Amino acid sequence: MPLATADILMLIAAIPLAAVGGEAFLKGILGLSAWLRLPKMLVAVTLAAFATSSPELTVSSLAALAGTPEIGLGDALGSNVVNVGLILGLALLFGALPVHFPEIKRDFILALSIPILTLLLALDGSLSRTDGLVLLGVFAIWIALTIRQALIIRHTTLSDPSITAHPLKAGLLMLLGLVFLIVSGRLFVSGASGIAIALGIPDYVIGATVVAMGTSLPELVTTLIARLRGHDDVGIGTLLGSNLFNGMAIVGVAASIHPIHTPLNEIGVAIAFGVLTVLLLLPYKKHLSRRRGLMLMADYAAFITVTLAI
Numbered sequence: 001m002p003l004a005t006a007d008i009l010m011l012i013a014a015i016p017l018a019a020v021g022g023e024a025f026l027k028g029i030l031g032l033s034a035w036l037r038l039p040k041m042l043v044a045v046t047l048a049a050f051a052t053s054s055p056e057l058t059v060s061s062l063a064a065l066a067g068t069p070e071i072g073l074g075d076a077l078g079s080n081v082v083n084v085g086l087i088l089g090l091a092l093l094f095g096a097l098p099v100h101f102p103e104i105k106r107d108f109i110l111a112l113s114i115p116i117l118t119l120l121l122a123l124d125g126s127l128s129r130t131d132g133l134v135l136l137g138v139f140a141i142w143i144a145l146t147i148r149q150a151l152i153i154r155h156t157t158l159s160d161p162s163i164t165a166h167p168l169k170a171g172l173l174m175l176l177g178l179v180f181l182i183v184s185g186r187l188f189v190s191g192a193s194g195i196a197i198a199l200g201i202p203d204y205v206i207g208a209t210v211v212a213m214g215t216s217l218p219e220l221v222t223t224l225i226a227r228l229r230g231h232d233d234v235g236i237g238t239l240l241g242s243n244l245f246n247g248m249a250i251v252g253v254a255a256s257i258h259p260i261h262t263p264l265n266e267i268g269v270a271i272a273f274g275v276l277t278v279l280l281l282l283p284y285k286k287h288l289s290r291r292r293g294l295m296l297m298a299d300y301a302a303f304i305t306v307t308l309a310i
Helices: 005-036 040-052 054-065 069-092 101-121 129-156 167-198 203-215 217-228 232-257 264-279 290-309
Strands: none
Touching: 005 040, 005 167, 005 217, 005 232, 040 054, 040 101, 040 129, 040 167, 040 217, 040 232, 054 069, 054 167, 054 232, 069 101, 069 217, 069 232, 069 264, 069 290, 101 129, 101 232, 101 264, 129 232, 167 203, 167 217, 217 232, 232 264, 264 290
């Protein structure tokens, strides 16, 4: 099947929309962080991560309702490798990234545990509705702990009179930026999927690579712009939170809607590379170096190569 010009044009149109959306989204995050009197990392790992993961939630839910939840599973698992392997790898090319491990310790351990839990649940060849509810239950516990942490921080943090925060403006900027990011992601997915289908690539592989890349576009743009603007904690918080949201909420919702067939040779690859990328988040001397970025990108390249070879 020949490649359509419309698919290529959609890919090109996605770029400026993503740039504008990412800038607005970052300003919204910073404004809400100031108004809530919470660390940027905490706002990023929750509100920002949930917002940027909404494309994955939409794709996975619609795929499950249509009776093809495997695309959603591939999208969620593949997006986690994209988030850390490709996106953080690219961000580290701009220079070393300071990381205070105590700030991310709980979320890091959970991000490492969820793929292993998913694999254990899938050993019987499927993720059932009960398995989906288990993942959603773990997600609910994490949300409760995070809210408790936020309330403690807010009660012990005095407001800074020098900071003028406008919650309505910040919320609107975040919403507007997210809309632009989602539209750009949909354009990317439509264009790239059309090209992949024309090349005869299977559904799961499209989900784990092309669709995962498109639905991770909000995280990519947010992280790179945050890096360029000097807000490194926003970038790593968004990526880590997005991985948790993907692994627990999105896979949990998809499996709860429709049981997911899980051939271990396919999901095992995504889970193994997902665990490896999380392990590469461990900081050395309180930072992640450019060399670590190259390792992450090599990990992502290996994931794509192995997935296409299945």
